[in-house]
Amino acid sequence: MGDIALSVAADGNANGFSAVQAKLAALQRTAVQLHEHAERVAQRMRANAKTAAAGADLSAAAQVDGRHVSAIEEVAAHFGRVARGARGLSGSADAMHRAAGRVRSEHRAEYGGVQAAVTASRARQAKPGFYRQQ
Template identity: 55%
Template sequence: MGEITPAAESEGAANGYTALAAKLQAMQQAADALLEQAEQVASRMRRNANAAVTLADLCAAAEVDPRHVAVIGDVSLAFGRVAGGGRQVAAASEAVSEAAGHLRAQHRVEYGGIHAAAAASRARQAKPGFYRQT
């Protein structure tokens, strides 16, 4: 591996079957939490944008200085951009959650049987990475 990222073997048991499954589950849960928060922010910003549009309309009807009405319109646009960004974050976190879930399932399919056999064996098992060819 490179200088920044240490080789996987250097973490020892932290790369074992159950440890990796736990890391993937934690990643999926964090992505799910981020998705929920991003959706909440996007929804709140959309409501704020709509409220700013209504306020601008009311101010225009009350013949408020057009500069002030324009600034309120700018605020509405800014809220709309934040809502769009929140939706993008939500979409990205949903993709990460799905990918982590898929990877967890694949990891279970590929290594679950090996882990079960190793756990049932009385023989001491080599650390993760021992059989890795270099």
């Protein structure tokens, strides 16, 4: 998941069209991995919450001390909160994946033609950012 920590150089070499497309693709892949991992955690925590709640019910039916039943119910509630948090993280990762895809598409639409013209030319081109006005 550390793919998104790519270097961003100020000299422009790491900020060319292909490099930016690669960074956005890495961001998308990482977001998908995070989404999938958070979904697995949420599923596991929901199962744990359900099991803990069932344990609390069985303990109450067995007339276990109320403090113990209460502690088990509290554990079930905490598992439930973790599951909801993981679902929230999963949703955020999914939104990040979609946003990175939109940015990647917009970047390709905006600069893809320029990149195609540059790569088709035999003339040596200036580094990205050279013509930027300050």
